Amino acid sequence: MKRSLNINIEHIARVEGHGSIELNVREGSIEKLQWNIPEAPRFFEAMLQGRHFNQLQPMASRICGICSIAHSLAALKAVEAALDVRISEQTLLLRRLALHGENIQSHILHVGYLAAPDLFGSGSIIPMLKSARTTVTHIVRIHRLANAMSDLICGRTTHPLRFKVGGFTALPAPEDLKNLRKELKNSIKTVKKVAEAIHTQVSQLPDFSRETEYIALRHDGLYALYDGLIASSDTGVHPVEDYLNITNEYVEPYSTAKLTRHRRESYMVGALARFNLNASQLGELAWEIADLFGLSPVNCSPFMNTIAQLAEIADSIEDAIAVIDELQARGLAEEAVKVEARAGRGIGAVEAPRGILFHDFTIDALGNCTRANFIIPTNQNNANIQKDMEAWVPSIIDRPQKEIELMLEMLVRAYDPCISCSTHYLKIKFR
Amino acid sequence: MKTTGLIGIGNPFMGDDGIGPLLIERLRASGVLDDQIRLIDGGTGGMSVVHELALLDAAVIVDAGDFGGQPGDYRIFSVQKNGVFSVEPGNADSMTYSAAHARIQWPFDKQSPCGKVKSDKSSGGFSIHEWDPIKTIELSMMMDELPQPLHIMVIQPQAIALRRFLSKFLQVRLSEYESVLQTLFKPYCRNDAGRR
Numbered sequence: 001m002k003r004s005l006n007i008n009i010e011h012i013a014r015v016e017g018h019g020s021i022e023l024n025v026r027e028g029s030i031e032k033l034q035w036n037i038p039e040a041p042r043f044f045e046a047m048l049q050g051r052h053f054n055q056l057q058p059m060a061s062r063i064c065g066i067c068s069i070a071h072s073l074a075a076l077k078a079v080e081a082a083l084d085v086r087i088s089e090q091t092l093l094l095r096r097l098a099l100h101g102e103n104i105q106s107h108i109l110h111v112g113y114l115a116a117p118d119l120f121g122s123g124s125i126i127p128m129l130k131s132a133r134t135t136v137t138h139i140v141r142i143h144r145l146a147n148a149m150s151d152l153i154c155g156r157t158t159h160p161l162r163f164k165v166g167g168f169t170a171l172p173a174p175e176d177l178k179n180l181r182k183e184l185k186n187s188i189k190t191v192k193k194v195a196e197a198i199h200t201q202v203s204q205l206p207d208f209s210r211e212t213e214y215i216a217l218r219h220d221g222l223y224a225l226y227d228g229l230i231a232s233s234d235t236g237v238h239p240v241e242d243y244l245n246i247t248n249e250y251v252e253p254y255s256t257a258k259l260t261r262h263r264r265e266s267y268m269v270g271a272l273a274r275f276n277l278n279a280s281q282l283g284e285l286a287w288e289i290a291d292l293f294g295l296s297p298v299n300c301s302p303f304m305n306t307i308a309q310l311a312e313i314a315d316s317i318e319d320a321i322a323v324i325d326e327l328q329a330r331g332l333a334e335e336a337v338k339v340e341a342r343a344g345r346g347i348g349a350v351e352a353p354r355g356i357l358f359h360d361f362t363i364d365a366l367g368n369c370t371r372a373n374f375i376i377p378t379n380q381n382n383a384n385i386q387k388d389m390e391a392w393v394p395s396i397i398d399r400p401q402k403e404i405e406l407m408l409e410m411l412v413r414a415y416d417p418c419i420s421c422s423t424h425y426l427k428i429k430f431r
Numbered sequence: 432m433k434t435t436g437l438i439g440i441g442n443p444f445m446g447d448d449g450i451g452p453l454l455i456e457r458l459r460a461s462g463v464l465d466d467q468i469r470l471i472d473g474g475t476g477g478m479s480v481v482h483e484l485a486l487l488d489a490a491v492i493v494d495a496g497d498f499g500g501q502p503g504d505y506r507i508f509s510v511q512k513n514g515v516f517s518v519e520p521g522n523a524d525s526m527t528y529s530a531a532h533a534r535i536q537w538p539f540d541k542q543s544p545c546g547k548v549k550s551d552k553s554s555g556g557f558s559i560h561e562w563d564p565i566k567t568i569e570l571s572m573m574m575d576e577l578p579q580p581l582h583i584m585v586i587q588p589q590a591i592a593l594r595r596f597l598s599k600f601l602q603v604r605l606s607e608y609e610s611v612l613q614t615l616f617k618p619y620c621r622n623d624a625g626r627r
Contacts, residue, residue: 113478126566129573137574144482157479 002028003398007405019417021389021408025397033393035386035412037257048372053079053341053363054165056372060359061159063374064418066109068159069102069150070352073226074359077348079165082363084344088335090327091167092226097323098153098160099225099350100316105146105157106353107271107309107316110416111198112139115306118410119201135197138190142313145187149320152176166337174332181324184317188285191314195289198310202293206407209300210391212384213267215246216274217351223281223315224274225351231277233298234263240349243358247375259383260375266383269355270415271308272299286315302388302414309353309416341367352377354416378417385415435619436469436487436578437612440476440494440564447502447588447601451493454608463609468616476567484571490578491615493608494564495588502589502600505608507615510568510581582615584608 005025024032044063048056060075061068073095080087087095113125116139122128129136147157152172155161162170172180217228218237230238230246238246249258261267275282275290279297282290289311290296295304343365349358355377362371388411396407437458439451452472459470469487473480484490498506564583571577586608589598596602 109478124566126569126573129570133573140478140481140570140574143478144485147479147482 004028005397005401005404007401007408009405009408019412021412023393023404023408028397030393030397033389034254035382035389037255037382041256045372045374048361048369051369053083053339053361053367053369056361056369057163057165058159060374063376064352065158066106066418067102067352067354067357069098069154070350070357071359072160072163073099074348074350074352074357075361076163076165077350078346078359078361079348079363081346081348082344082361083165083339083342083346083367085166085337085339087166090330090332090335093323093327093330094153094168094171096226097320097327098150098163100320100323101146101149101153103225103316103353104313104320105143105150106416107313108139108142108146108194110353110413111306111309111313112136112143112194114413114416116198116201118406118413119198119204121204132197135194138194138197141190142187142194145183148183149180152180164337165339167335171332171334174328177324177327177332181321181328184321184324187317188314191285191310191317192288195292195310195314198307199292202307205301205303205306206410207301208303208388208392208395208411210302210388211300212387213262213264214273214276214298215262215267215269215380216277216356217349218278219281223278223283223319225316228349228351230349230356232262232267233273233277240347240358243347243349243360243375247358247380249375249379255382257382258379259386260380261383266387267380268302268384268415269377269380270305271312271353272302272305273355274351275299275308275311282311282315283318285318286311289314302384302411305414305416341365354378354418355380378415381415381417385412385417434469434487435467435489435616436471436483436491437464437616438471438473438480438483438490438492440473440480440492442475444593444595446590446592446594446596447586447598448495448591449595450495450586450588450597450601450608453597454493454605454612457605458609458612461609463613464616465619468619476564478567480564480567481571481574481576484567484578484581485574485576487578489580489619491582491584491612492564493584493586493612495591496585498585498587500587502587502598503604504587505611506585507611508583508585510572510577510583512572512577512579584611584615 003025004027005023007023009021020036020038022032022034022036048059051059056079057072057075061072063071117124117128120128120132122131125136150157154163155170162168214233216231217224218231219228230240230243246262247260248262249260251258276297276299293307295307295311343363345362347358347360349356357377358375360373361369364370389408396404437455439455441448441451443449443452455470455472458464471483473483568577586601589600
């Protein structure tokens with residue numbers, strides 16, 4: 001007899017993102033398979049209208065408690081583009097450093113606290129302390145260092161205080177930068193140990209691949225996080241100003257979050273997309289980790305996103321050290337920034353930890369925002385998660401229900417969306 | 432002198448849940464505590480609290496929690512290095528500490544008012560968005576980073592709901608809570624403690 005199955009993985013309120021999965025199978029055929037985002041609209045774009053350009057970054061930062069630095073930088077870049085403000089080399093270096101801090105912090109949260117428990121067969125990081133205590137300690141130490149890095153450059157861990165249009169309101173003390181460099185250097189061996197520990201469990205990563213389009217920023221000289229053009233694995237390089245033609249947002253009645261598509265039905269953003277498009281620009285440390293896992297471009301397994309994040313942690317540490325060296329060689333100095341209101345439109349794109357992020361502001365002659373648009377990474381990955389499920393479920397449909405649930409949750413978690421926490425806690429109902 | 436800190440946990444947008452951060456704000460403004468004592472707004476908690484605890488030799492956490500008392504009542508747990516909790520005053524037969532984001536049941540008797548505390552929070556894990564004080568303490572303990580002593584002051588809320596003010600039950604006892612905290616910190620204050 002062919003199998004019938006109803007899986008309803010409900011969303012849970014209160015966490016930053018809400019996602020749910022519904023799978024109905026009747027006599028072996030899939031009747032419904034849907035990845036839903038029922039999260040309530042937050043109206044940030046409307047809230048920013050009428051606000052002065054100096055208020056846009058602090059408000060936009062609040063979109064995300066994890067990626068507040070990326071949102072802040074995208075907002076600043078959009079304002080600066082609209083007002084034709086050029087930033088100094090020092091500001092550019094400090095912003096790169098801030099973004100590296102967030103990248104390390106966000107990635108280690110996902111790799112260590114959310115994904116690793118799946119690999120170690122553990123419900124959370126707490127039981128992992130019994131089975132893999134040293135690894136957990138290493139994970140927490142890296143997270144702590146990344147927080148300290150954000151504190152130093154941004155004034156606090158989340159929602160930066162020291163950013164402003166055109167520059168910084170305060171600079172890190174040279175002695176603190178020196179100490180940070182030392183700590184980053186020391187953390188390299190810790191990151192390698194975490195990678196080695198994760199590698200011992202790599203067989204737990206499901207074997208699933210699906211070719212898709214990958215989109216990320218691309219920069220001529222650097223592994224792009226702060227700056228670059230839009231690159232697509234299908235269509236090549238595009239100016240940031242073309243972002244609407246790349247993202248093509250659309251809505252579905254079942255989802256309060258928008259979805260996006262470009263050349264295909266869906267595309268992927270995030271660490272794996274960046275790796276697939278820009279891997280040749282990664283440093284030695286990142287490659288050491290990628291090689292350990294046999295990760296090379298183009299890799300089409302969404303589960304390898306977690307491994308790409310590990311490689312990016314190493315790269316962010318390596319590049320952060322290089323940035324500090326450059327700042328120390330130049331010497332830090334207070335800089336006067338002249339910013340004047342004028343009418344204009346600006347688009348800011350950065351790579352948030354979860355993928356390419358766009359902010360688009362129109363500002364009037366008085367310096368007030370008349371229109372705002374945001375396209376965030378999680379929305380861009382939604383359609384790809386759905387398409388992955390559609391491709392994968394037929395091959396796992398005969399497995400035990402518990403296993404299917406876990407596999408589907410692992411798939412969602414692999415994308416590291418803001419809803420990964422809620423998917424970790426989903427209640428499953430079988431009818 | 433030990434590095435000592437007070438961590439206030441809660442969400443000021445959720446009525447009585449905001450008691451922790453509010454007490455931090457008031458103590459910061461009044462300056463009644465020794466200025467060596469770090470006053471930390473722990474927000475809605477999570478991993479950041481683990482990192483804060485790691486920097487402290489002695490600490491007090493203030494949080495709203497349902498232990499079946501009257502709104503505004505409070506209990507003080509002491510957490511030992513091995514994870515065993517004791518309660519002061521210890522005159523209850525059982526207690527449920529149900530913080531805004533976690534519920535903890537802890538049976539104990541009058542003769543032995545201490546025991547292991549387990550969270551029965553419905554969420555299965557630990558994440559950046561979820562505050563479960565017991566899991567945080569457990570993680571901190573297993574990493575050998577638990578401050579000693581560590582007290583948790585739990586204040587019974589009247590309601591945890593979307594509003595920016597405390598209920599009258601907690602409002603009228605704010606000075607009392609501050610006095611209790613001053614007493615708890617007394618061993619760690621200098622003789623000239625207090626700036627005002």
